[in-house]
Amino acid sequence: MSSLFRPVSRVLQGIVAACLIAAGLAGPALAQAQQVLRVTAIPDESPTELSRKFAPLGKYLEKELGVKVEWMPVTDYAAAVEAVVNKKIDLAWFGGFTFVQANVRSGGKIVPLVQREEDEKFRSVFITEAKSGISKLEDLKGKTLSFGSASSTSGHLMPRSFLLAAKINPDADLKRISFSGAHDATVAAVSSGKVDAGALNISVWEKLVAEKKVDTSAVKVFFTTPPYYDYNWSVHADMPAATKEKLKAAFLKLNASTPEGKEILDLQRATRFVPTQPENYAGIKAAAENAGLLK
Known part of the structure; x- marks a missing residue:
C-alpha cells in the first residue's frame, strides 16, 4: 500500500473500531437511556406462575423507582446466572445456590440486596406416596428419587447435603435419581408414581397444599x-449505588x-423483606463444595 493511503487506512480502522465498541455497549447503554430495569427469576416454578407472581411487584417497582420494569424469563437456572453476571439482567430472584454460583462466576461482583424473612430459616421437604412404606431417609435406599433443578438450593443441593449427612449417597445408594426441573x-412426578419420592421447597409444597393441588391423603x-438461608x-x-x-x-x-x-407479599409467599448480605450464604457455598457441586 502506498504511503498516500496509509493515513486514510488508519482513519478507517479507527472508525471501524469505534463502531464495534459502540455496538458492544449498545445494549446496556440503550437500557440506561430508556430507564429500564430488566428483571428475571430462576425458573423454579412454571413460567405462567412466575409471570403471575411478578406482575404486581413489577408495577410497584415502576412506581417506586420511576423507571420501566421489564420481566425477562429465562429457560433454566444457568441462564439466570449468566444473564446477571454478563449484565443482561439488572435484578434477579436467585436461590441461595444460584447466588453463590453467580458470585463465584463473577469474582464476587453479585450483591444480594434483600430476602424474605422466611429465607433466613428456609427448609426442604421429602415427599412420597402415602402407601410407599417410606417413612425416613434411610428407607430411600434402593428407591427412585426426583430432585428439582440440578442448580436448585431447596430442590437439590440442600436435600442432597442432608442425605449425605445421613450417610446416604444418592448416586450410589438409590436405584435412580432424576431432575424434574421445578x-x-x-x-x-411423585403423585403420578413416576418416582418413589421427591425433594422440594417447603414453600411451594405448602402453597400447593393450600390451593388443594395435591392430595395429602395420597402424598405425604x-x-x-x-x-x-435461601x-x-x-x-x-x-x-x-443510588439505584441499589x-x-x-x-x-x-x-x-x-x-x-x-398484601397482594405482593402474598404472591411472593413472604411476611416481609429484610436486608441480606453475602456472608449469609457461606453455609450454602460450603454445602455445595462438600457435595462436589461447585466448581
Missing part, C-alpha cells in the same frame, strides 16, 4: 430438613397493611 413438577411429607433478590455490583438503595428501600417498604403490599 418444584411443582417434582410433586407431579416424611422428612423436613433443618433450616438454612432465596434473595440480587444485582450486579456495578449497578449505581432505591431498590432495597422499595422492598423493605412493603408491608401487608396496604392492599398493594
Whole structure:
C-alpha cells in the first residue's frame, strides 16, 4: 500500500473500531437511556406462575423507582446466572445456590440486596406416596428419587447435603435419581408414581397444599430438613449505588397493611423483606463444595 493511503487506512480502522465498541455497549447503554430495569427469576416454578407472581411487584417497582420494569424469563437456572453476571439482567430472584454460583462466576461482583424473612430459616421437604412404606431417609435406599433443578438450593443441593449427612449417597445408594426441573413438577412426578419420592421447597409444597393441588391423603411429607438461608433478590455490583438503595428501600417498604403490599407479599409467599448480605450464604457455598457441586 502506498504511503498516500496509509493515513486514510488508519482513519478507517479507527472508525471501524469505534463502531464495534459502540455496538458492544449498545445494549446496556440503550437500557440506561430508556430507564429500564430488566428483571428475571430462576425458573423454579412454571413460567405462567412466575409471570403471575411478578406482575404486581413489577408495577410497584415502576412506581417506586420511576423507571420501566421489564420481566425477562429465562429457560433454566444457568441462564439466570449468566444473564446477571454478563449484565443482561439488572435484578434477579436467585436461590441461595444460584447466588453463590453467580458470585463465584463473577469474582464476587453479585450483591444480594434483600430476602424474605422466611429465607433466613428456609427448609426442604421429602415427599412420597402415602402407601410407599417410606417413612425416613434411610428407607430411600434402593428407591427412585426426583430432585428439582440440578442448580436448585431447596430442590437439590440442600436435600442432597442432608442425605449425605445421613450417610446416604444418592448416586450410589438409590436405584435412580432424576431432575424434574421445578418444584411443582417434582410433586407431579411423585403423585403420578413416576418416582418413589421427591425433594422440594417447603414453600411451594405448602402453597400447593393450600390451593388443594395435591392430595395429602395420597402424598405425604416424611422428612423436613433443618433450616438454612435461601432465596434473595440480587444485582450486579456495578449497578449505581443510588439505584441499589432505591431498590432495597422499595422492598423493605412493603408491608401487608396496604392492599398493594398484601397482594405482593402474598404472591411472593413472604411476611416481609429484610436486608441480606453475602456472608449469609457461606453455609450454602460450603454445602455445595462438600457435595462436589461447585466448581
